[in-house]
């Protein structure tokens with residue numbers, strides 16, 4: 001038995017260290033990743049992936065802890081994937097003593113994974129996708145992916161989610177304009193967290209206004225409907241992760257969005273897009289490797305040097321490398 005299939009067996013019986021090791025193999029795209037994926041991919045497709053993004057310090061981790069606890073209470077197996085957290089995801093005061101280690105299944109029901117956003121083969125979004133596949137195959141029902149929503153990379157990360165929640169807070173004022181339009185565009189549920197603080201109503205109004213200036217939602221938006229034919233208009237919810245209010249409503253909105261996505265074909269479309277991105281990334285890497293193996297890294301470097309020296313244009317370089 002290879003070490004990978006040995007590891008798989010232990011992971012599937014719930015061994016936390018083996019699960020963590022499997023995740024590392026696919027996260028870093030180590031040589032065993034292909035075998036791990038070959039074994040586990042057929043078991044994927046049942047997890048619901050919820051992306052949670054938003055400006056730094058908005059309470060995403062606290063909210064994710066609340067959500068994780070609530071899904072857990074419902075009997076779901078839950079995993080949290082925190083990307084590049086400013087501090088290790090601990091579950092804070094909410095999950096408190098129940099989580100002492102960075103990664104563990106608690107009574108087989110909750111798993112926490114922190115990952116760095118840099119240095120991944122094919123990008124952090126693809127690495128997140130691979131990690132989600134493993135958790136999915138191991139029987140996790142809900143995967144919560146937390147990332148700071150500031151750049152394009154983060155937009156790519158939450159794209160792996162079936163449902164994307166954008167978390168903002170009262171009092172952002174003009175800063176709310178700084179939330180990238182791209183992030184607002186892909187948000188399926190808008191959350192004003194820290195609603196225990198003053199200014200929640202204004203924040204809701206600001207979001208509604210920004211939303212109405214956008215292009216998504218069509219006629220349903222004016223009538224205040226969440227769903228209108230094939231369109232989805234992101235509802236705006238208030239939560240206080242601190243006081244544990246609005247969590248059930250947030251879960252209900254996530255569930256409604258999931259239902260709409262399944263019925264409208266949006267879920268299939270997103271999953272197809274994700275599969276395409278994954279395959280194309282691997283294809284690109286495989287092609288580069290194939291060419292490099294065939295003609296040698298020195299020949300590739302030489303062509304690159306000639307492009308840099310303006311002796312050769314990039315198109316001609318690629319044509320030459322492929323034809324060599």
Ligand SMILES: Nc1nc2c(ncn2[C@@H]2O[C@H](COP(=O)(O)OP(=O)(O)OP(=O)(O)O)[C@@H](O)[C@H]2O)c(=O)[nH]1
Nearest residue numbers: 055056057058059060061062086193194240241242
């Ligand atoms: N008043 C109030 N404070 C909150 C609420 N939720 C979180 N906080 C506090 O806000 C601070 C930041 O919370 P985090 O959950 O770490 O926020 P985050 O968005 O995950 O932060 P980053 O991952 O660093 O971007 C902490 O001090 C929390 O206790 C809330 O609903 N109300």
Ligand SMILES: [Mg+2]
Nearest residue numbers: 060061085086
């Ligand atoms: Mg956080």
